[in-house]
Amino acid sequence: MNGTPHVPESGVALIPAPGHVVRNAPGRTRLDGETALEAGPGTEGVARWLRATLGAATGLPFPDAPDRAHRIALSIEPELPPEGYRVVTDGRPLRIQGGSAAGVFWGAQTLRQLLGPDAFRRAPLRPDRDWDLPEITVEDSPRFVWRGLLLDVARHFMPKEGVLRYLDLMAAHKLNVLHFHLTDDQGWRIEIERYPKLTEIASWRPRTKFGHRASPLWEEKPHGGYYTQDDIREIVAYAAERHITVVPEIDVPGHSQAAIAAYPELGNTDVIDTTALSVWDTWGVNSNVLAPTDTTLRFYEGVFGEVLELFPSPFIHIGGDECPKDQWRASPAAQARIAELGLAGEDDLQSWFIRHFDAWLSVRGRRLIGWDEILEGGLAPGAAVSSWRGYAGGIAAARAGHDVIMCPEQYVYLDHRQAPGEDEPVPIGFVRTLEDVYRFDPVPAGLTAAEAERVLGTQANVWTEVLEDTARVDYQAFPRLAAFAEVAWSRLPAPAERDFADFERRMAAHYRRLDALGVAYRPPAGPRPWQRRPGVLGRPIEGPPPNR
Numbered sequence: 001m002n003g004t005p006h007v008p009e010s011g012v013a014l015i016p017a018p019g020h021v022v023r024n025a026p027g028r029t030r031l032d033g034e035t036a037l038e039a040g041p042g043t044e045g046v047a048r049w050l051r052a053t054l055g056a057a058t059g060l061p062f063p064d065a066p067d068r069a070h071r072i073a074l075s076i077e078p079e080l081p082p083e084g085y086r087v088v089t090d091g092r093p094l095r096i097q098g099g100s101a102a103g104v105f106w107g108a109q110t111l112r113q114l115l116g117p118d119a120f121r122r123a124p125l126r127p128d129r130d131w132d133l134p135e136i137t138v139e140d141s142p143r144f145v146w147r148g149l150l151l152d153v154a155r156h157f158m159p160k161e162g163v164l165r166y167l168d169l170m171a172a173h174k175l176n177v178l179h180f181h182l183t184d185d186q187g188w189r190i191e192i193e194r195y196p197k198l199t200e201i202a203s204w205r206p207r208t209k210f211g212h213r214a215s216p217l218w219e220e221k222p223h224g225g226y227y228t229q230d231d232i233r234e235i236v237a238y239a240a241e242r243h244i245t246v247v248p249e250i251d252v253p254g255h256s257q258a259a260i261a262a263y264p265e266l267g268n269t270d271v272i273d274t275t276a277l278s279v280w281d282t283w284g285v286n287s288n289v290l291a292p293t294d295t296t297l298r299f300y301e302g303v304f305g306e307v308l309e310l311f312p313s314p315f316i317h318i319g320g321d322e323c324p325k326d327q328w329r330a331s332p333a334a335q336a337r338i339a340e341l342g343l344a345g346e347d348d349l350q351s352w353f354i355r356h357f358d359a360w361l362s363v364r365g366r367r368l369i370g371w372d373e374i375l376e377g378g379l380a381p382g383a384a385v386s387s388w389r390g391y392a393g394g395i396a397a398a399r400a401g402h403d404v405i406m407c408p409e410q411y412v413y414l415d416h417r418q419a420p421g422e423d424e425p426v427p428i429g430f431v432r433t434l435e436d437v438y439r440f441d442p443v444p445a446g447l448t449a450a451e452a453e454r455v456l457g458t459q460a461n462v463w464t465e466v467l468e469d470t471a472r473v474d475y476q477a478f479p480r481l482a483a484f485a486e487v488a489w490s491r492l493p494a495p496a497e498r499d500f501a502d503f504e505r506r507m508a509a510h511y512r513r514l515d516a517l518g519v520a521y522r523p524p525a526g527p528r529p530w531q532r533r534p535g536v537l538g539r540p541i542e543g544p545p546p547n548r
Helices: 044-058 101-114 160-172 229-241 257-262 294-310 326-330 332-341 346-363 392-399 434-438 470-477 480-489 500-517
Strands: 020-031 036-039 071-076 085-088 094-098 131-140 146-152 177-181 245-252 315-319 367-371 384-387 403-406 455-462
Touching: 036 044, 044 071, 044 101, 044 229, 071 101, 085 101, 094 101, 101 131, 101 160, 146 160, 146 480, 160 177, 160 229, 160 470, 160 500, 177 455, 229 245, 229 294, 245 294, 245 346, 294 315, 294 346, 315 346, 326 332, 326 346, 332 346, 346 367, 384 392, 392 403, 434 480, 434 500, 455 470, 455 480, 470 480, 480 500
Parallel strands: 036 071, 071 094, 146 177, 146 455, 177 245, 245 315, 315 367, 367 384, 384 403, 403 455
Antiparallel strands: 020 131, 085 094, 085 131
16 A cells, blocks of 8 residues: 555546555446445444435435345455555445544545545435446555644634534545634634633624735624534534544634633733723734733633543644734733743743643643644643644654644645636735645655654645635635645655646546535636635735745
């Protein structure tokens, strides 16, 4: 299963590209009303998903009849890698094997792609149609264990149904980590029972900046929403059924004005009147940060205590980025804390704040992960780093012995524009085309083999300051998320040697799958008229992004 993906069968347009595909015979295998489904030990959840999803699309019942010759047999085969799978479609039974239940599930996703785009619909288009498969063997396993997508639901709230839909889209692309950005200056999106004002006050704002922060436009209506704890339990369970881990992010000590608006004692009360703050209605880096007090520490220990009860993820993301120190410099209380702890200054004070929760989480069997600013001042051995300001933070973390998720904004921030020109809606950042994303490599040159092992994987980030609804999220995410999924899963050649023409050929089939799923992607020829946002100011950055 190692090496460059090998796909000699020209009719197979799988995304991500599998490690090995061979045609076993010139004929085809057919699924029909007599096709049964056999769930071997440990694969029962995959069988439920396959029966419900493919059953809805095909109209086939897939009865539980393990003795029937014409059946799909699911099994766990320990000799395969943990997330590896083997799909064999010739003969009877048709076999989906995996090194674990997750591997079997990814094999079921491949089977769905082999059945054609109509297998991605929610009801059969023609009840009497045939469902044919090429007689092939597909054997595959992922390059990285962390294949992530960040959804920012704080800037613009995504209702629960939208989150569940994105979990299905992730599963269809073999992505397995949802980084759930739940809190920011512009909104708090998770119910915390001991602090009800976080949802009564911090979960909504009276108006919203429309476009980049320099735009003169405002949407003059309230915007908000939050997930109840039962909503969170449902999202986590739905993800687990699809072998996706949900990693929550509660952002501290910056990006916290919404929380301060609800509980003013959390802010630097000796510098500003925090009772006058409201949930922020515009974008950018905010100077209203948490106060480094015992009150703040106890408050967020209470928040994280409830978060741990809801999210079984071994990682808890605490943000740690973009924390201006102006208020701490002016705050007698913050300066007293610096003196008390014998710190060199405000940067070390932020490090102390992060390390407090690093230790707090470690005692409870969880691992802290944060944006690459948390490296400043040192970290506990178990902490991990999301490298967003380029490769440099990830390289430094790997060399210091920390695990790394590579998500540099110059390559995989999908809110950045996809093409030059005035037709792109609210153009933000560098141009990052489908081909640019396809040629991204999460492991930079210069790392030793041991250091490269610290790169657990990669993640595409979808920030929603200028993405006001799910259609805008779809447009920015797709089709680039399909290219990213292949980067995260497949063992591709070096970026310059990748066969983008072959990827485009396979995307021609994949666009039909996305159509069946109702994804409002950016067409290859450019946005449709209703996808444009004429007159809405963005912030395009010209030229190639820095390679750092």
